[in-house]
Amino acid sequence: MRRALSYLALLGYLVFLAFPLIWLLSTALKTPQEMASLDPAWLPRRPTLANFADAFAEQDLVGSALRSLVVATASAVITVVLALPAAYALARHRGAVNRIAIGWVLVSQVFPVILIIIPLFMVLRRFDLVNTLPGLTFVHVTFTLPFALWMLQGYVRAVPRELEEAAAVDGAAKATSIVKIVAPLLAPGVVATLLFAFISSWNEFLFALVVLKDPDIATLPLTLVKFTGAEGVVRLGPLAAASLLATIPSLVFFAAIQRRLKSGLMAGAVKG
Amino acid sequence: MTAAAGAYAPAPPRRPRRTPRRGGGREMFLLMLPALVPVLVFSVGPLLYGIFLAFTDARSGRNAETSFVGLANFGDLLTDGDFWTSFRIGMIWGISVTVLQFLASLGLALLLDRDLRLRGLARVLALVPWAMPPVVIGLMWRLVYHPNAGILNAVLRDAGLLGHNVDWLNDFAIALPAVIVVGVWTGMPQTTVVLLAGLQNVPRELYEAGQVDGAGTWRRFWNITLPQLRPVIVAITSLDFVWNINQFGLVYVLTQGGPGGRTRLPMLFAYEEAFRFGFFGYASTLGVAIVIVVLAVLGLYLWRQMREAN
Structure with a gap:
């Protein structure tokens, strides 16, 4: 029963x-x-499958997917390049700076994006970057950076310090030990962070809505939403098809990390 | 997007406990520079500037003069009927989505923790909403709620529960509950995964001891599971509340705040003030007000939880 x-x-x-x-x-x-x-x-x-063909033909789906791809790739790479050295330093050097940085990640979660997007918009306007893809990339990097930093420093900490110390004893220079020992062990974490930054940017809607006014340079989420504007019932088919296609990158990402989600790394994070 | 940031990341590995070590300060500082400078300049800086704007009359015009107006915006806000309407909707949305998410996810996590068939399927399905872009989730539910071509009306009509088609997202009374259901659907994965992880960390001996003492299922749940889960529950409901109150994309795609502002969450209100009407200063004030409310609610909640835990 x-x-x-x-x-x-x-x-x-x-x-x-x-x-x-x-x-x-x-x-x-x-x-x-x-x-x-x-x-x-x-x-x-x-x-x-006609809806898929229609979706490609009617709205500038391919173009906006390509633009999303460019913005997401650029912001993922820039985010990780900027965050990696600091993540290493934060993980290896405990102190006030570390605590402040972690605190910042938490604080940036509490503040509504409206408080960040208005000043960023004003900055973009000053440099004539409104309505440009570099402008949107810049905003995405800004927004992803704190969390990427937090993720990466977690991965650095998981690399045993003893390995580096052993290398130092063997006479390796600091730079050598980082390149030869830490970097290979860190590779999966870097890939995970790259993917995270990529997906955040690929899915992002509000910043794109604010920064990209010109429909000709819309990213994928904007184009999808525009679909619904002129909504006849007949157009729902292509809209659904396009939505499915837009989900593929995230699905691939989650398929890749889902084992980790299940295997209790999450539990570790919660237990702290 | 704020919600997404926390949601999409795989958890970094647990850090081994280790004694802190100092030294190499200068080298470390040089290493941190390339990341701290962008974080300070592009993240901390804009946020502080955004807070500052809340005390000015900044407008969107390129050459508009900006002057400091002190607390005038806050005064306007307090007497702005539209703000209070939006604020009330935001609180109804934030609290009900968080509570329903929690209850639904706890139930699902308890089921997934048991040895049931179909569990694998349920686990995969429970993760899927997490993997979908918020915009796509919004569009998908618009298809479900569509008055003529939507499946919800068709099913309810076939079941004899509805005589005519309901326009779920355009009905003054139904739009907000309809949007809340989507909010619950969207946020269930994170909450379920976290609660399930928490459940699996409850020591099995406690249940065995409970059984020996003759405690029934209900008592074991009430006296063992819930108290053991408490820290996890407090953490995830707090996060959920913050994410929900700051929600934008999902509801924007579903209703754009309509009908007649019935689903205009505070963030949608702020967005309109800033980017449709150009009141940058006033929109920032709204943002600051929401932060204050969120911190107050969370503070009260955490304080009560801590007092009860002791």
Whole structure:
């Protein structure tokens, strides 16, 4: 009896979690005629990929995906290049600076973005960077930096200090030991941070909305939202298709890290 | 986006305990320079400037003169009916989403902690919302809620629960609850993962001892699970509350704050003030006011939790 109730509850959760996803997928595969039907069906009667082709053709989806790709890649690389030396220093040198930096990461979570975006917008305007991709990249770097710093210094700490000390005893210079010993061990952490920064930028909406006024240089989230503006029922199919395509990078990222999420690293983070 | 920052990151590995060591100060300082300078110049600086703007009449015009006006903006804010409406909606949204997220996630985490079939599927499904861009989540739910082509109306009509199609996101009374449901759906993964991790850290011996003492399931949950989970619960609900109150993208995509401002969260209000009407100073004041409220609510909550824990 108790077991049956548990299964019933689990089933309820499965339905709640899955049904919007199924509906998105189903809408993406429906023909325009079927979309116009007054009695929507769960599954498409004659599944079609035409919506995907339409999505590419109609709105500047490819162009905005490319722009998102450029901005996300640039901001991920710049963020990590800026954060890595400081992360190393923070992890190896405990003290007031370290505590302040960690505190800053927490504080930056509490403050609403509106308090950051207005001053940044004014800075961008002064340097004529509003409406430019470098401007948006700059804003994304700014925004991702504190958290990337925190992530990276965690990864540096996991590299045993003894390894570096052993290298020093063997006569290796500081730089050598960092390049030859710390760097290879740190590679997975750097990749994770790069991915995190990439996904944050790829998904980001508010800053893009504020910085990019010109529709011709819109990034992917902006283009997707614009889709809904002229919303006839028939256009919902391409919209669903485009949304699915935009989700692929995040899905790949999560597939890559999901084992770590499950295996309790999260537990470690919470227990501190 | 603030929410996303915390949400997407895989947790860094736990640090080994180690005695702090000093020395190499100058070298360290040089290493930190390239990152501290950008953080200071582009993150700390703008934030302080943003707070400063709250005390000015800054406008969006390129050549607009800005002057210091002291607390005038705060005075305007207190007498601004639109602000209070938005503020009330924000609190309803923030608290109900956080509470519902917590309850739903706790239930799911308890189920996932047990040896049930379909558990693997549920775990994967529970992570998917986390992996979706907020804009896509908003669009997806618009398809679900769509008055004519949406599945929700179709299902409810077929079940005989509805006589006519409801326009969920445009109905004055229903829009906010409808948006809250999406908020819960979106935030469940993080909360579930954290609570599940917490559950798995509760020592099994405690349950065995409870069983020996003849405590039933309910009592074991109430007297063992909940107290053991407490620190985790406090941490995740606090974070959820901060993220929810600062939510922007999801609701902007769903309703743009409509109908008639019924879902205009404080951040949407601030965005409109700043980038539609150009009142940079006033929008900053709103931001500062929200920070004060969030800190007050969190402070009270954490203080009460700590007092009860002792």
